[in-house]
Amino acid sequence: MRGIYWFAAMSAVALVSSAAAAQDMSFPKGGDIPTKFSPVRDSFAYVKREVEIPMRDRVTLHTVILVPRGATRAPMMLDRTPYSADKLMTDKSGGPQIEDALFPSYAELAHGGYIMVAQDVRGKYKSKGDYVMNRPLVGPLNATKVDHSTDAYDTIEWLVKHVPESNGRVGTIGTSYDGFTTLMSLVNPHPALKAAVPINPMVDVWKGDDWFHNGAFRQEMMSYVYSQTAKTDSSEEWYSNRYDDYATFMHYGSAGALATAMGMDQLPFWRRVSQHPAYDVFWQGQAVDVILARAPLTVPTLFVDAQWDQEDIYGAPAAYAAVKSSPNAHFVMGPWYHGEANSEASSLGVLDYGNDTGKAFRSTVMIPFLDAHLKDGAPAVVTPAVTVYETGTNSWHNYAEWPRACDGCATPLKPLYLAGNASLSFSQPVAGTAYDEYVSDPAKPVTYRNRPNAEPYAKGSTWSKWLVDDQRFASARPDVLTYTSDVLTAPVHIAGQPVAHLVASTSGSDSDWVVKLIDVYPDQYPQKPEMGGYELAVSMDVLRGRYRDDPARPTPIPAGQPIAYKLVLPNANHVFLPGHRIMIQVQSSWFPLYDRNPQTYVPNIFFAKPADYVKATQRVFHAAGQASYVALPIVGD
Known part of the structure; x- marks a missing residue:
């Protein structure tokens, strides 16, 4: 009997257990993902918040705030971006350390006690409203009542009232497009905006930036x-x-x-x-340097440039030049590609600087500059007007002004003349051949780098390094004119913008002119044998000939007539060392980076037809009275 009772009891337990198991296995209403989940992050070195900040037109902008744990009376750094605030604040794994969330320069700021804020600009990612590329200021090109200036103002107004860990002081920072939004925050700035760091900003996208x-x-x-x-x-x-x-x-x-x-x-x-x-x-109405020049610069600003910026090489120097009379304006140029100031920067392509120039800039210039203007009780810091890296000698230098040589400067530009026999001379030509010529064929354009030319943002692309590519591939082409100096016996230091003055003709009715200033390494270079004979581009750019007289009003080029062209090249602070040579290259295409000029004048090259593309005979003159030259910003140190 006892065994029967025991079996019955166990059967009852089993039935209860089976019923409980069946109940546990039932699917909850709404599935296995809760309506709201709050992750536990008590061990993290930071606290992250997501908020939707209302603008004056009631549109809300998605904003991510990263507060170093334990922060009090901390300044805030604001980056307004079209590239996702969520991604900007979760750069890596999103793990417990600040380095897991932020890229190097922002992680350093957070470790230094800064509250980091990222915001999606209106119309991108999680922000509401309409996205307009480089939205112009309210006015003739923007009939609404909002722009990046007003959005920055409204965002700062909200932040200083709703972030209890802050000291009420805000800095703006950003690179590229985010550098553009940083500059926009300087237009009618909020009183709490105390410093700005635009890095490689988009400033004038027709003259020399992205488009x-x-x-x-x-x-x-x-x-x-x-x-x-x-x-x-x-x-x-x-x-x-x-x-x-x-x-x-x-x-x-x-x-x-x-x-x-x-x-x-x-x-x-x-x-x-x-x-x-x-x-x-x-x-013209969107040129940020012109906009900034309209009013005094009231916010201390560090304009950061990169000597080999493959995207926005024009912006930072142009914006600085517009406001450099203000004591609030400071200029930095490093030996970087676009945005490299934010990361490890001990090299670029074949160039090796021997130390991390990005970290050196951030630790000795940027962070002390921000601390002095944003932190409570921070020691006063005298930020030099100009801090530039000198390539060739690989060293940082401070100066009172930039450029150090220019037309109108105390130190004028010095002409380096194109001469016969593919040579260069600091003396004006007095005799010799009148010109050199080549045939520019749109069917076989000169590439901007060796093929294959991968799409810039494709996986594995080396787009960021193309400006330091060896230019020997171009020297070997018959449609590229190459002029080379004698071997230098003394250093030649340039500090500013070289200016190309070409006297040239074309058999067509339109033409592009590309001019490159190049540092040619010695044939034998024991320090780094693979650099023997290397042709390092120091400064180069392109001019579309139809705009030679007036960028706003293109005109055909008179066929066969020598015409004077002026092309201002990008800024450089470079020393051509003894044993090196200076080289200048001239060509008429730079493809596929730039669209081909059909060399037949058409109203709009965007829509040129196949029959419009024709060969043209190009002549570059270097005779007495028709001298072509590149005026160099040579300084004597």
């Missing part, structure tokens, strides 16, 4: 326009059936034809770009 350089269209940026404006979250990726962009652009012929094939006619910004090839009021 054009002196009228030549930077068609390699089409992929950026496509992904940035096709969808709010930039998830529509550019694609191509070819790995080599040279082949892609040659296949379609013109930038306009490729855009049509890619469906870019649906994109309002692309339509605006292609409808405004000249420097008309549309582009």
Whole structure:
């Protein structure tokens, strides 16, 4: 009997257990993901908050605030971005350490006690409202009541009232597009804005930043326009059936034809770009340097430039030049690519500086500058007006002004003349051949780097390094003129912008002129044998000939007539060392970075037809009375 009772009892327990198990296995209403989950982050070195900040037009902007744990009376650094605030504040794993959340320069600021704030600009990612590429200020080009200036003001107003750990002082910072929004915060700035650090900012996208350089269209940026404006979250990726962009652009012929094939006619910004090839009021009204020059600079600002910036090489120096009379203006130029100031920067391509120039800049210039203006009781710091890295000798220097030599400066530019026998001379030509010539063939354009030319943002692309590529590939072409100095017996130091003055003719009715200033290494270079004979580009740019007289009003080039052209090259602080030689190259295409000039004058090159592209005979003159030269900003140290 006892065994029967025991079996019955155990059966009852089993039935209860089975019922409980069945109940545990039932699916909860709504599934296994809770309506709201609050992760536990008590062990993290920071506290992260997401807020939606209302603007004056009631549009809310998604904002992420990262507060170092335990922070009190801390200053805030604001980065307004079109590239996702969430990603900016979760740079790596999003793990417990500050380095897990932020890239190097922002992690250093957070470790220094700064509250880091990132915000999606209106219309991008999680922010509401309409996205407009480089939204102009309220006025003729913007009929609304809001712009990046007002959004920065409203954001700062909210932050100083709603972040209890802050001391009420705010700095703005950002690179590239975010550098542009940083500059916009300086227009009618909020009283709590005490410092700004625009790094490689977009300033004038027609003269020398992202979309054009002196009228030549930077068609390699089409992929950026496509992904940035096709969808709010930039998830529509550019694609191509070819790995080599040279082949892609040659296949379609013109930038306009490729855009049509890619469906870019649906994109309002692309339509605006292609409808405004000249420097008309549309582009003039957006020139940030001109905007900044209208009022005194009241916020201490560190304008950060990169000598080999492959995207926005024009912006920082131009913005600084517009306001440099203000004691609040400071200029830095490092030996970097676009944005490299934010990360480890001990080298660029073949160049090795021997130490981390990015960290040196941040620890000795940027952070002391910000501390002095944003932290309670911070010691006063005298930030030099100019801090620039000297390539060639690989050393930092402080100066009272920049450029150190220029037309109108105490130290004038010094002409380096193109001469016969492919030579260069500091003496004016008095005799010899009148010109050198080559045939520019749009069917075989000069590349901007060795093929294959990968799309800039493709996986494995070395886009960031192309400005320091060895230029020997171009020297070997018959459609590139190359002029070389004798071997230098003393250093030649340039500190400013070289200016190319060409006297040239074309058999066509339009032409591009590309001028490169190059440092040629000795044939034997024991320190680094692979650098023997290396042709390092120091400063180079392009001019679309139709804009030679007036960027806003293009005109055909008179065929066969020698015409004077002036092309201002990017800033450089470089020493050509003894044993090296100076080289100048001249060519008429720089493809596929820039669209091909058909060399026949057409109203809009975006829509040139195949029959418009013709060969042209180009002549560069170097005779007495028709001298071509590059004026160098040579300084004697």
